[in-house]
Amino acid sequence: MTDYRHRPPGGPRRGRLAAHGHNVFAEMSALAAQHDAVNLGQGFPDTAGPDTVVESAVRALRAGHHQYPPVPGLPGLRRAVADHQQRFYGLDIDPAREVVVTTGASEALAAALLALTSPGDEVIALEPFYDSYSACASLAGATLVPVRLHAPDFTFDTRDLAAAITGRTRILLLNTPHNPTGAVLSVEQLREVAALARAHDLLVISDEVYEHLVFDGVHQPVATLPGMFERTLTVSSAGKSFSFTGWKVGWATGPADLVTAVREVKQHLSFAGGTPFQHAVADALRLPGEYFATATDRLRRRRDLMTDGLRALGFDVRPPQGTYFVTADITPLGERDGMEFCRALPLRCGVAAIPHQVFYADPEAGRRHVRFAFCKRESVLRQALDRLKEGLG
Known part of the structure; x- marks a missing residue:
């Protein structure tokens, strides 16, 4: 195997930094704050750990x-x-x-x-x-x-x-x-x-x-x-x-x-x-196995709540096998562009999400998908689903 210990970490850095994704994250959070929206774009929990x-x-x-x-x-x-x-x-x-x-x-x-x-x-x-x-x-x-x-x-x-x-x-x-x-x-x-x-x-x-x-x-x-x-x-x-x-x-x-x-x-x-x-x-890291199992079960319930709720609203959704996030296809709603959909969502429904385009090298890819975070309290997720139902209905 090649010895990588002496590969030079220095040298000229070239190429434009890919800041587009973080800019969109900031934009969606700002829109959520502006319209008092439930922010399901941010990938962090709204409750503390143990x-x-x-x-x-x-x-x-x-x-x-x-x-x-x-x-x-x-x-x-x-x-x-x-x-x-x-x-x-x-x-x-x-x-x-x-x-x-x-x-x-x-x-x-x-x-x-x-x-x-x-x-x-x-x-x-x-x-x-x-x-x-x-x-x-x-x-x-x-x-x-x-x-x-x-x-x-x-x-x-x-x-x-x-x-x-x-x-x-x-x-x-x-x-x-x-x-x-x-x-x-x-x-x-x-x-x-x-x-x-x-x-x-x-x-x-x-x-x-x-x-x-x-x-x-x-x-x-x-x-x-x-x-x-x-x-x-x-x-x-x-x-x-x-x-x-x-x-x-x-x-x-x-x-x-x-x-x-x-x-x-x-x-x-x-x-x-x-x-x-x-x-x-x-x-x-030394917590008993019960902690990890319970935390996963709790998040699985929230995944199911969000997945079932989005599907009932007309999104095409596949339950994620892991993580904090559910990906939803917006085309069954008659939508074609995730960026436009997400930019309008905070005002239209009082909910924020992230367009999949920001996760692709080609900005035209992923247009039909958006990402919702479900690492929030169940009451918050239910509120978000109620708002989506009212705004998309």
């Missing part, structure tokens, strides 16, 4: 943990991350060498792309994709190459993935459970991806922030497959699993050479931070 974890953060603050943690993260949190990977997936991780704590998963992804690609390299990502992927690839001078997930099931053809690989391809960037579609890659799909990665000597960055929010099927990290741990950097965070998105505590795990490369870049981004929150997240 009280015990909040109290852990309070104890850390009162104990005086106010200064920088070590750059790789607090030893206790790195141990908790390693134990989590062993407990849930059977992965044997060295907390001292194979874990780095980051300022959310977003920093882990940015640092990984900056560390592991050089100008001119290509990064393959499943499309639609979280818009920071494109921006971070651009910062590194790399090119993001999309491989389309096809509606309505949002599956991909391995032949398309194979055809996208060139001599410049360095990384396969996976996201499962997948934002924005809610698809969960099957074990068979992951095996096919792994076979291509091994055959072409590619690295894999696996974005697994929704790992504990799977409603149908199971989540299996690609790093667990034969020959994949040594070429895979796995990224996750506390934000989605524990409903503390504002704490911005994430991590990356993998072989020591990849983790070291990420850490060397990460120290020039945030250096380190979130000391009291790191103490609390270490405790969160």
Whole structure:
């Protein structure tokens, strides 16, 4: 396998940053505020996570943990991350060498792309994709190459993935459970991806922030497959699993050479931070299995509430297998453009959503789909559905 430890992270950065998605997110939030709309565009919960974890953060603050943690993260949190990977997936991780704590998963992804690609390299990502992927690839001078997930099931053809690989391809960037579609890659799909990665000597960055929010099927990290741990950097965070998105505590795990490369870049981004929150997240990762099962069941009920409600209003909806989000096809309503639909929705119905166009490299793609977040209280979701019924009726 190629040694990536000495790949130069520097060099000229070229390419325009893909800020379009974040601009649209801000626009929809502003419209929601202007029209006092229920904001189902924002992908964060409207309730806090476990009280015990909040109290852990309070104890850390009162104990005086106010200064920088070590750059790789607090030893206790790195141990908790390693134990989590062993407990849930059977992965044997060295907390001292194979874990780095980051300022959310977003920093882990940015640092990984900056560390592991050089100008001119290509990064393959499943499309639609979280818009920071494109921006971070651009910062590194790399090119993001999309491989389309096809509606309505949002599956991909391995032949398309194979055809996208060139001599410049360095990384396969996976996201499962997948934002924005809610698809969960099957074990068979992951095996096919792994076979291509091994055959072409590619690295894999696996974005697994929704790992504990799977409603149908199971989540299996690609790093667990034969020959994949040594070429895979796995990224996750506390934000989605524990409903503390504002704490911005994430991590990356993998072989020591990849983790070291990420850490060397990460120290020039945030250096380190979130000391009291790191103490609390270490405790969160040790919560009993009952917590994870209960949290998933609660969110599954909200998924079903939102999916059934949207379908009753005339949307074409496939229940997502995971994540916070449900994708709805607006064409049965006589609508043709998700951007126009979402821009009108706050005034028309008092609800905000996100058009799928922002998740595609081609702005013409995804026009028929919009994304609603269902990580809100059931009363809020019912209010949103009532407003949609009145405004669309």
